[in-house]
Amino acid sequence: MTSDSKILLSESEMPRNWYNLVPDLPSPPPPVLHPGTLQPVGPDDLAPLFPMALIEQEVTTERYVPIPEEVLDVYRLWRPSPLYRAHRLEKALGTPAKIYYKYEGVSPAGSHKPNTAVPQAFYNAAAGIRRLTTETGAGQWGTALAFAGAQYGLDVEIWQVRASYDQKPYRKIMIETFGGTIHPSPSNLTDAGRKILAEHPDSPGSLGIAISEAVEVAAQHADTNYALGSVLNHVLLHQTIIGEEALLQLAKVGATPDVIVGCTGGGSNFGGLAFPFLREKLAGTMNPTIRAVEPASCPSLTKGVYAYDFGDTAGMTPLMKMHTLGHDFIPDPIHAGGLRYHGMSPLISHVYELGLMEAVAKTQKECFEAGVTFARTEGIIPAPEPTHALAACIEEALRCKETGEEKVILTALCGHGHLDLPAYGRFLAGDMEDHALSEEAVATAIAGLPRV
Numbered sequence: 001m002t003s004d005s006k007i008l009l010s011e012s013e014m015p016r017n018w019y020n021l022v023p024d025l026p027s028p029p030p031p032v033l034h035p036g037t038l039q040p041v042g043p044d045d046l047a048p049l050f051p052m053a054l055i056e057q058e059v060t061t062e063r064y065v066p067i068p069e070e071v072l073d074v075y076r077l078w079r080p081s082p083l084y085r086a087h088r089l090e091k092a093l094g095t096p097a098k099i100y101y102k103y104e105g106v107s108p109a110g111s112h113k114p115n116t117a118v119p120q121a122f123y124n125a126a127a128g129i130r131r132l133t134t135e136t137g138a139g140q141w142g143t144a145l146a147f148a149g150a151q152y153g154l155d156v157e158i159w160q161v162r163a164s165y166d167q168k169p170y171r172k173i174m175i176e177t178f179g180g181t182i183h184p185s186p187s188n189l190t191d192a193g194r195k196i197l198a199e200h201p202d203s204p205g206s207l208g209i210a211i212s213e214a215v216e217v218a219a220q221h222a223d224t225n226y227a228l229g230s231v232l233n234h235v236l237l238h239q240t241i242i243g244e245e246a247l248l249q250l251a252k253v254g255a256t257p258d259v260i261v262g263c264t265g266g267g268s269n270f271g272g273l274a275f276p277f278l279r280e281k282l283a284g285t286m287n288p289t290i291r292a293v294e295p296a297s298c299p300s301l302t303k304g305v306y307a308y309d310f311g312d313t314a315g316m317t318p319l320m321k322m323h324t325l326g327h328d329f330i331p332d333p334i335h336a337g338g339l340r341y342h343g344m345s346p347l348i349s350h351v352y353e354l355g356l357m358e359a360v361a362k363t364q365k366e367c368f369e370a371g372v373t374f375a376r377t378e379g380i381i382p383a384p385e386p387t388h389a390l391a392a393c394i395e396e397a398l399r400c401k402e403t404g405e406e407k408v409i410l411t412a413l414c415g416h417g418h419l420d421l422p423a424y425g426r427f428l429a430g431d432m433e434d435h436a437l438s439e440e441a442v443a444t445a446i447a448g449l450p451r452v
């Protein structure tokens with residue numbers, strides 16, 4: 001008899017706390033610095049952009065942060081999310097490995113992003129804020145924040161990276177259906193956007209540029225705050241609901257992961273899945289290998305430097321110590337728009353420096369190949385981002401086939417690809433390019449790092 005395909009939790013079993021990894025680490029991550037004074041930023045420096053509740057979560061040393069009842073209420077629309085055992089993929093690969101995937105595509109946006117969009121909108125509304133600005137790449141984050149804004153009566157204004165805005169028109173319609181406003185970035189609406197357009201009228205945009213535009217508008221209006229969909233500590237904190245649920249689900253079937261893989265853009269779905277398991281690893285109750293997978297065209301962990309850098313292109317944000325390719329690096333327009341970010345979450349970067357996780361880079365075609373194999377076996381068409389994790393899952397499962405090891409592999413299938421079908425069309429037509437960043441390009445990119 002085979003075991004169940006879906007491992008489900010009831011709504012009453014949903015975790016009621018987010019998990020903060022920081023107090024369990026052997027050393028805390030380096031502080032975020034003010035770009036003018038180069039001193040650690042204080043709450044007042046961040047107050048023009050974020051409500052105090054989120055600033056407190058950004059720096060908290062508490063191990064657990066309670067999830068507000070008003071947030072749990074919205075989470076119940078799709079959470080707890082299912083954990084699947086990939087029986088059909090295992091069979092197709094002929095592997096003795098057991099593959100589990102936590103599916104976040106069941107959310108309103110079709111990805112893990114609402115896990116943090118909902119609490120961010122909640123805390124901003126509670127602080128009397130009327131409007132949120134943000135950036136979006138592929139459009140997942142913009143969709144999630146537009147949905148979350150609708151839950152608490154907030155206006156949401158979004159700058160979408162031009163390349164994705166043109167490639168993915170249905171995201172715009174989805175965002176507008178949820179009540180959000182969307183502009184292509186770079187735009188003529190901000191100083192940051194106008195400056196880029198003056199030099200590069202055909203700029204495909206980047207997440208760094210779109211962040212500059214959204215931050216600029218939020219900083220100029222008292223009733224407007226900014227929301228970020230990845231990278232920051234409070235975002236990773238909110239995403240730990242993924243890993244906390246997965247721990248309970250695996251316990252139900254008596255499984256312990258040997259390998260955890262996830263894709264990393266800014267690191268939030270990866271951290272959200274992995275950190276609760278890292279807590280167990282640090283406590284000695286399990287010992288999984290934790291592996292991040294990034295695109296070879298934007299390899300911040302595997303090829304970037306660990307240094308203080310800006311989060312945006314214009315250099316308006318505080319300086320964060322992270323693995324970075326330089327804040328003015330513009331990655332090739334690969335289809336995994338959510339993975340096109342020059343830096344990595346400071347917390348993930350710190351964990352990587354501590355040697356608690358590893359990282360690999362994959363090129364686009366191998367990832368789409370994995371996405372198609374997954375779709376044909378498990379029946380879900382993955383977003384281009386998690387195909388990176390799936391490619392690494394398949395690689396590990398095939399290694400197990402050679403060695404005969406029955407490893408338990410866990411991944412986050414962090415979104416579905418229903419609005420990314422043009423990318424699959426290109427792949428199926430044999431019309432897709434592989435992009436890998438050369439050593440020379442890396443050297444040029446990081447030459448512009450601020451000297452701290």
Ligand SMILES: *Cc1c(COP(=O)(O)O)cnc(C)c1O
Pocket residue numbers: 111112113140141229230231263264265266267268269270338339383385386414415416
């Ligand atoms: C945004 C996004 C990503 C990249 O962001 P992380 O913070 O690294 O998770 C990956 N996958 C999907 C589906 C996304 O929407």
